[in-house]
Amino acid sequence: MTEAIMNTYGRPTIGFTKGEGAWLTDEDGKQYLDALSGIGVISLGHANPEITKVIANQASSLLHTSNLYRIPAQEELADLLTSISGMDNAFFANSGAEANECAIKISRLAGRKKGIENPTIIVTDAAFHGRTMATLTATGSRKVQAGFEPLLNGFLRAPFNDIEAIKSIAKNNQNVVAIMIEPIQGEGGIRVPNPDYLKQVREICDQHDWFMLLDEVQTGNARTGTYFNYQQSGILPDLVTTAKGLGNGMPIGVCLARGKAATTFQPGNHGSTFGGNPLACAVGAAVVKYIQKNNIAERAGELGEKMQNAFRERLSGLNNVIEVRGKGLMIGIELDSPCTDLVAKAMDKGLLINVTSENTIRLLPPLVISDDEADKIVDIVSGLIEEI
Numbered sequence: 001m002t003e004a005i006m007n008t009y010g011r012p013t014i015g016f017t018k019g020e021g022a023w024l025t026d027e028d029g030k031q032y033l034d035a036l037s038g039i040g041v042i043s044l045g046h047a048n049p050e051i052t053k054v055i056a057n058q059a060s061s062l063l064h065t066s067n068l069y070r071i072p073a074q075e076e077l078a079d080l081l082t083s084i085s086g087m088d089n090a091f092f093a094n095s096g097a098e099a100n101e102c103a104i105k106i107s108r109l110a111g112r113k114k115g116i117e118n119p120t121i122i123v124t125d126a127a128f129h130g131r132t133m134a135t136l137t138a139t140g141s142r143k144v145q146a147g148f149e150p151l152l153n154g155f156l157r158a159p160f161n162d163i164e165a166i167k168s169i170a171k172n173n174q175n176v177v178a179i180m181i182e183p184i185q186g187e188g189g190i191r192v193p194n195p196d197y198l199k200q201v202r203e204i205c206d207q208h209d210w211f212m213l214l215d216e217v218q219t220g221n222a223r224t225g226t227y228f229n230y231q232q233s234g235i236l237p238d239l240v241t242t243a244k245g246l247g248n249g250m251p252i253g254v255c256l257a258r259g260k261a262a263t264t265f266q267p268g269n270h271g272s273t274f275g276g277n278p279l280a281c282a283v284g285a286a287v288v289k290y291i292q293k294n295n296i297a298e299r300a301g302e303l304g305e306k307m308q309n310a311f312r313e314r315l316s317g318l319n320n321v322i323e324v325r326g327k328g329l330m331i332g333i334e335l336d337s338p339c340t341d342l343v344a345k346a347m348d349k350g351l352l353i354n355v356t357s358e359n360t361i362r363l364l365p366p367l368v369i370s371d372d373e374a375d376k377i378v379d380i381v382s383g384l385i386e387e388i
């Protein structure tokens with residue numbers, strides 16, 4: 001492998017030349033069942049023919065014009081996403097971190113407009129919000145932050161899934177303008193909060209005139225059984241971001257805003273050269289329509305529950321398994337010790353998985369996997385855990 005790539009991801013040992021559905025083929029022709037989907041991105045499967053057609057058609061007519069001109073595909077995607085989410089409007093970016101930057105900037109600007117000079121955003125332990133300076137500051141991992149100090153001011157950390165901690169901040173801090181949380185923590189180890197957590201956070205935000213900012217970069221786009229995860233809590237956030245699954249591999253991120261958050265920016269406050277371009281938005285619109293037309297969210301919810309139950313049954317009695325958890329096709333299996341070596345062992349058996357926060361196996365398969373493929377994932381992963 002060339003030394004001309006910066007050493008940020010170590011040196012990967014294998015690469016792929018072709019994908020189809022939930023399957024990838026490596027350079028030697030070996031096939032792998034993909035239970036990671038490029039980290040929750042390829043939700044509709046590799047080389048999904050309907051999406052490929054949209055990419056080819058759009059690429060052969062128009063790629064980019066800039067936001068100085070109207071972009072019909074961007075307007076269509078904004079209409080689709082606002083109608084699904086209950087939000088008012090959208091800003092398009094090219095990644096999850098950028099979508100979060102937008103939401104952070106809106107929160108700060110709205111705070112300053114109401115006279116708060118040091119607007120502060122509450123963030124949580126073990127959160128992951130991205131790798132830009134603002135989003136790595138918001139991230140709750142020293143590994144992500146170490147060496148990049150000085151971090152940004154204006155962030156305050158609280159434990160995840162702890163309403164009392166938020167209430168106590170509310171009592172003692174007049175500078176808070178927003179709370180930023182993942183409805184289920186992804187990189188932090190597939191942490192699912194109490195069922196009433198989001199609802200309680202919403203109440204506190206209402207009492208104190210804070211924005212509720214949900215990072216659904218990973219949980220969005222049908223992965224957890226509804227289009228957005230917050231829809232299972234019967235609430236609306238003020239800001240919600242998503243990215244990963246929205247483009248099925250085409251880089252795109254979006255920040256959706258509602259109410260005061262939707263009218264905070266004026267021309268000149270924010271922008272992006274590539275964000276919202278015709279190609280990314282045409283693909284995003286095709287992804288959203290595919291999800292709706294094929295009831296992908298319901299399928300992900302049901303199949304995920306089935307897989308979790310199958311894991312629980314098969315792994316019950318193994319005392320190195322701490323917990324099987326998750327929602328929809330966002331599944332974590334926490335073991336009692338570090339298990340990053342399972343990634344290579346799974347690869348030997350033709351399965352791609354991920355391990356996050358050292359001891360949690362993370363599964364984010366395409367949402368279009370078959371029952372047989374789901375069974376195969378459960379079987380291989382369980383076998384690896386049994387062998388430990």
Ligand SMILES: *Cc1c(COP(=O)(O)O)cnc(C)c1O
Pocket residue numbers: 094095096097098100128129130131182186187215216217218243244
């Ligand atoms: C992946 C992720 C991000 C960062 O997205 P990028 O596209 O890598 O910038 C932010 N938040 C959450 C919850 C994520 O899972």
